[in-house]
Amino acid sequence: MGKEPSGHAIDETRRRLICELAKLPAATVLLSLTGPVRARAEGDEETDEHHYAMGIQIDRCIGCGLCVEACKVENDVPDEPFYFRTWVERYTIYEDGEVVVDSPHGGRDGFRPRSEDEERRVLRSFFVPKLCNHCDNPPCVQVCPVGATFKTREGVVLVDSDYCIGCRYCIQACPYGARYLDPRTKTADKCTFCYHRLRRGLLPACVEVCPTQARVFGELEQQASPLHRLKRFEPLHVLKPELNTDPKVFYTDLDGVVR
Amino acid sequence: MVGTQHGATMARRRRIPGQLVRLGILFALLAGALLYVRGRFVPLTFGELGHYRAAAIGTLAAQSIRFAGMEACAECHDDVAAVKQRSYHRGLSCEGCHGAASAHVEDPLASTPAIPKERQRCLRCHRYLASRPTGFPQVLERVHHPVKACVECHDPHDPAPPIPPSECAACHGAIARTKAVSHHWSLDCEQCHAAPAEHRQNPRAFLPKKPTERAFCGQCHARGSDAPVGIPRVDLAEHGGRYLCWQCHYPHAPEGG
Numbered sequence: 218m219g220k221e222p223s224g225h226a227i228d229e230t231r232r233r234l235i236c237e238l239a240k241l242p243a244a245t246v247l248l249s250l251t252g253p254v255r256a257r258a259e260g261d262e263e264t265d266e267h268h269y270a271m272g273i274q275i276d277r278c279i280g281c282g283l284c285v286e287a288c289k290v291e292n293d294v295p296d297e298p299f300y301f302r303t304w305v306e307r308y309t310i311y312e313d314g315e316v317v318v319d320s321p322h323g324g325r326d327g328f329r330p331r332s333e334d335e336e337r338r339v340l341r342s343f344f345v346p347k348l349c350n351h352c353d354n355p356p357c358v359q360v361c362p363v364g365a366t367f368k369t370r371e372g373v374v375l376v377d378s379d380y381c382i383g384c385r386y387c388i389q390a391c392p393y394g395a396r397y398l399d400p401r402t403k404t405a406d407k408c409t410f411c412y413h414r415l416r417r418g419l420l421p422a423c424v425e426v427c428p429t430q431a432r433v434f435g436e437l438e439q440q441a442s443p444l445h446r447l448k449r450f451e452p453l454h455v456l457k458p459e460l461n462t463d464p465k466v467f468y469t470d471l472d473g474v475v476r
Numbered sequence: 477m478v479g480t481q482h483g484a485t486m487a488r489r490r491r492i493p494g495q496l497v498r499l500g501i502l503f504a505l506l507a508g509a510l511l512y513v514r515g516r517f518v519p520l521t522f523g524e525l526g527h528y529r530a531a532a533i534g535t536l537a538a539q540s541i542r543f544a545g546m547e548a549c550a551e552c553h554d555d556v557a558a559v560k561q562r563s564y565h566r567g568l569s570c571e572g573c574h575g576a577a578s579a580h581v582e583d584p585l586a587s588t589p590a591i592p593k594e595r596q597r598c599l600r601c602h603r604y605l606a607s608r609p610t611g612f613p614q615v616l617e618r619v620h621h622p623v624k625a626c627v628e629c630h631d632p633h634d635p636a637p638p639i640p641p642s643e644c645a646a647c648h649g650a651i652a653r654t655k656a657v658s659h660h661w662s663l664d665c666e667q668c669h670a671a672p673a674e675h676r677q678n679p680r681a682f683l684p685k686k687p688t689e690r691a692f693c694g695q696c697h698a699r700g701s702d703a704p705v706g707i708p709r710v711d712l713a714e715h716g717g718r719y720l721c722w723q724c725h726y727p728h729a730p731e732g733g
Contacts, residue, residue, distance in 0.1 A: 279608050281601040283572050290576045291542045307607050327600035334606055342607035367528035377532035380519065413539035422543045428568040428601060429612075 267371040268437040269410055270465040271424070272447045273346055275472070277431035280305055280344035282324040284423035284432065289325065291411060291422035298322045300397045302408040303348035303423050307331075308474060312338040316474045345475050346432065348423070349374060349395035349408035350456060350464030357387035357396065366405065372437075372465055373412055378404040392460050410434075437465070542576040545569075549577065552584070556633055563634035564613075573597065573632065598626040604649055611679065613647060640676040647679065651728050658729040668692070668727065693721040 288294060288303045305324030309317045309331060321328065324344075351374050358366050358374065365381040368374050376387075381404035388396040388405060396407045411421035419425070424434040435444030444467075447453070453467035456475065468475075492500075521530035549570040550557035560566060571577050574589035595617070604614040621629070629638050644665040645652035655661060665671075671684035687693065690712055696703040698712045710716075716724065725731065 276609050279601055279612055280605060283600075287543060287571070287576070292539075309607065327603075328605055328607070329603070330605055339606055343609075344607055364522070364527045364529075367526055367532075369533060370525070375532065375536055377529050377535075379535065380529055380532065409536060412536050414541055414543075416537040417541065419541065419543075419545050425543050425545055426569045426572040428565075428572055430567050 267415075269372055269415065270351070270435065270437045270444055270467065271348070271410070271421075272433040272435070272444050272453065272467045272469065274431045274433065274447070274451070275343055275345060275468055275470045277429045278305070278344040278346055279429055279431075280307060280324060280328045281428060282327045283426045283428060284346060285323050285325040287422040287426040288408075291414075292409070294406075295400060297400075298325075300399070300406075302395075302406070303346060306345045306347060307342065308345060308472065309334070309342045310340045310472075310474060312340050341472070343470075343472065345468075345471075346423075347393065347395070347456075348466060349391075349410075350393050350462065350466045351408075351410060353463035353465060354461060356390040356392065356460075356462060360386040360390040362386065371415075373410050373415075374407075375409055375412060376405050376407060378402055378406065381405050392457055392462065393464075541578050543569075543571050544576075544578040544581040546571075548581045560633045563636065565633060565635055593625055593627050595626055598630075598632075606650065610650075611647070614649070616649065636677070644671075655728045660727065660730060687722075690716075690721055693727075697721075 282305055285301065285304055288301075289296060292302055294300050294302055301323045304320055305328075306318050306320045307324070307328055309319075311317070317331075317333075319331070324346075328344075351368075351372060353368075353372065355366075355368055355374050358368055361367075362384060363380060363382055365377045366374065366387055367377070378399075383398065383403045383405065385398060385405065388398060391407075396405050398404070399406045411419070411423075414421060420434050421432075424432045433443045433447050435442035435447075437444065439445060447469065448467075451469040453469060454471035455464040455467060456471075457464075519529045519531070522528065524530040525533075546557075546569050553570075557570075560568075560570075571589075573592055577589045579587045580589050599615075599617055602614055604616050608614055626632075630636075641647060643652075648665075652665075655663075655665075668687055669684040672682045674682040675684055691698075694712050695701060696707050697709055699709050701709065721727075
């Protein structure tokens with residue numbers, strides 16, 4: 218008999234105490250939500266509808282370097298031969314098995330015949346255009362200490378140059394060597410898939426100028442996309458698949474020696 | 477029983493124990509400090525879409541374009557675009573040769589795109605390089621009319637050669653050079669690859685033929701063939717089993733070359 222009311226009283230006290238305590242974190246959350254002014258930036262209508270990716274057909278690349286030149290012009294990349302958002306490598310495999318990779322000025326001015334080729338027998342040779350792989354699991358984003366590089370919902374990996382502190386971790390982390398430190402702003406920079414052009418419904422500059430359509434740009438999920446068509450007809454490969462970075466730049470006819 | 481009743485009345489009188497009130501004040505102060513620091517140092521749109529500044533996307537998307545795209549050129553230069561559309565250069569963007577032209581599209585009179593006429597511009601794509609894909613038209617710059625500008629003979633918007641090449645080596649230089657120093661040097665290309673005449677004008681649409689069976693090589697290399705003495709001969713029935721000749725031997729440079 219006597220137990221029941223006192224039990225109620227304890228329950229009530231406990232309930233009140235819990236309520237009072239619960240108000241503290243709740244207040245903190247409410248304050249933090251209303252505290253700083255939430256302002257959406259102009260034109261950041263990022264969507265889930267696009268899943269951009271690029272295909273590169275190695276057996277079509279003629280090594281003209283128009284893509285490298287166009288990229289430098291479109292994105293105002295410094296002209297020195299250390300700064301590239303995209304570049305073209307020439308692979309030469311000699312009969313004795315030696316593999317020589319060269320990329321004079323990133324291929325910006327095209328290629329000239331190699332002088333060694335006249336004396337040695339070349340087994341096979343080809344060009345490999347390279348750029349940021351826009352990994353689905355990007356190591357550069359993982360290591361950024363301030364959140365200045367990120368993957369948009371469209372799958373494009375971008376760099377916020379206003380927020381980058383120039384620590385170069387991402388440059389170290391990229392297994393494809395796709396990043397560089399812009400000497401003018403001292404911030405990391407890299408290929409954006411010409412994000413500003415995609416937003417205007419244009420193709421990336423390198424794809425626009427490619428004379429042999431070695432570069433194919435499209436969407437992964439849409440059936441009516443040039444990339445989807447390429448996928449249907451050719452087996453696609455990625456660079457360094459063992460790193461589990463899940464790149465979104467796909468290659469056809471990728472030779473085993475390409476790293 | 478008595479103790480519980482006493483505790484209940486105490487709790488009813490002082491609803492929150494004093495130490496909790498002090499702790500609460502401390503928490504409130506810390507939370508306030510945290511919010512102040514956060515508001516001060518975390519950018520406005522950070523975390524809105526992910527662990528980054530959402531406003532950065534707008535900044536990046538606002539970058540101005542330099543390459544206007546082929547469609548923009550065709551809006552005014554439809555005559556040139558129509559010619560180019562039917563030529564071998566149909567896949568080549570206007571701005572690939574003429575340079576970035578979005579300024580010209582904005583205001584046609586403000587700037588005029590370049591018209592490159594020097595050999596080096598064409599040779600960038602058409603200079604012979606071993607690394608280029610087979611079948612891509614290439615020339616040896618020292619052999620192919622060395623002092624003439626390309627545009628004297630070829631219209632860049634419709635670059636089909638004015639005179640069809642007379643020799644296979646004009647396009648298939650690498651194969652021709654390999655064959656020239658091999659045991660097959662004296663064989664005509666046409667002896668194995670019967671090519672329709674149209675192949676010289678439109679190479680991809682009219683492909684030359686290739687041998688399809690062992691008996692073709694057997695015309696010279698089978699025992700009992702009436703080819704000159706000294707040509708190596710094998711017993712076609714026994715040699716090579718089920719393989720075709722060119723699965724082991726490279727016909728443009730057979731062994732012993």
